[in-house]
Each structure stands twice: as C-alpha cells, then as structure tokens.
Amino acid sequence: xxxxxxxxxxxxxxxxxxxxxxxxxxxxxxxxxxxxxxxxxxxxxxxxxxxxxxxxxxxxxxxxxxxxxxxxxxxxxxxxxxxxxxxxxxxxxxxxxxxxxxxxxxx
Amino acid sequence: xxxxxxxxxxxxxxxxxxxxxxxxxxxxxxxxxxxxxxxxxxxxxxxxxxxxxxxxxxxxxxxxxxxxxxxxxxxxxxxxxxxxxxxxxxxxxxxxxxxxxxxxxxxxxxxxxx
Numbered sequence: 001x002x003x004x005x006x007x008x009x010x011x012x013x014x015x016x017x018x019x020x021x022x023x024x025x026x027x028x029x030x031x032x033x034x035x036x037x038x039x040x041x042x043x044x045x046x047x048x049x050x051x052x053x054x055x056x057x058x059x060x061x062x063x064x065x066x067x068x069x070x071x072x073x074x075x076x077x078x079x080x081x082x083x084x085x086x087x088x089x090x091x092x093x094x095x096x097x098x099x100x101x102x103x104x105x106x107x
Numbered sequence: 108x109x110x111x112x113x114x115x116x117x118x119x120x121x122x123x124x125x126x127x128x129x130x131x132x133x134x135x136x137x138x139x140x141x142x143x144x145x146x147x148x149x150x151x152x153x154x155x156x157x158x159x160x161x162x163x164x165x166x167x168x169x170x171x172x173x174x175x176x177x178x179x180x181x182x183x184x185x186x187x188x189x190x191x192x193x194x195x196x197x198x199x200x201x202x203x204x205x206x207x208x209x210x211x212x213x214x215x216x217x218x219x220x221x
Contacts, residue, residue, distance in 0.1 A: 009147075014143055015108075033210075035210075040214070040215070041215070042111075042197050042212025043210070043212050044212070045171075045209045048209070050114070070193050083166055088150065089150065090150075090210070092208070094139060095152050095155065095165070095210075096152075096166075097142075097149045097150040097151075098149055099147060099148060099149035
C-alpha cells in the first residue's frame, strides 16, 4: 500500500508569516497533486507535479516535487486568512490521499 | 455549471437501516469515485468505477455497495447502516485515471448513523 504522510497535522499562524507543509512517502509516484479543502466543501485541485525536482508557483504558493518523486512540499509566502483550509496531497496511483494539514491563518 | 452533484447532503439513519447516496456528473467523465472523510483520517477510497457498468473496491469497501448503470451516475449503497459508517462522503470524477487526472469533487454528504 502506498502511504502519504503529511506534516504537520495542524498549523496555526499569524497573517504575513511564511510556512511550509510536507508530503512524504516511501513509494515513488509518477505524479502528485495538492488539493485545498474549505469547510463544508469538497477538495479543489491546486497543482499537479510530474517531474522529479519540479517547482511550480501559484501566486504566493510554491510547490516542489522531490528529485526521487517520493515527497513534495508546499510553501506559502506571506500567508493570508483566505489561505485557511485543509491541504491534502494525493498520489496518482491507487488514488491515495494523505491525512492533510489543517492550516489556520489568524488576522 | 453543475460539475459533480451529490444527494442528499445530510441524512440521519438508525442502525440497520439502508440508504443510497447518488452522485451525478455532467462532465462526461469516465472515472468516478466514492471516498469517506473522517476526522484525522483524511480521504479514504471506498469504491471506484473506470466506466459505465464497471466497479472496483477501494481501501475501505466493507459495508458498502455501488452501481454505475449510467455513465453520469455513481450510486453508493449502505444495506445495513452501522454507527461506524457515520462520516462525510465525497463523490469525485475524473477524465483520466492513472496519471495526472484531476479529481473533481462534490460538496459532500454528511451521514449520521445512530
């Protein structure tokens, strides 16, 4: 079974701070996706990373796929209250999801 | 622009009762999925379908049945509900399966089994 471990599980920060959350596995993935889920809604795709070492930017969010395609990170610069939500990573094979990082950005 | 629609959005059942959750997508996607989401457990795959008339088991299939009689619909059934099935259920669909296919989710169905 391919497992995805996300850390930290919870993160509470002040507006304007930077943060990094992680998604790690012992398995290799051909691609990895990050989703954000807000309360009462389904997850929404943020990005898909495919190539080892790949870096993708989405405004203040920077996603990196590890060289060995076993791990990924999400860095948020100058976090805003609108970034609050549950961040989930997902590996394409077996449609596996991590347990998520619940981020709270306080004004 | 409906996307993925789940009905009902809320339901309370007594132990032993049966019910069906309906998922409908209007994007002509081949692939559809049912997940459950519990606190601290993330999303776990119950069953999925790679096309009309086909279904397959996911990570946590016990106690659930599914059917995909029409391409746009994916039904999740509970024949005899148990308190352990209290959860939020999400349906999703995708155009592709094994590579970079994006999952489109519904808004969820919150089920409570007393």
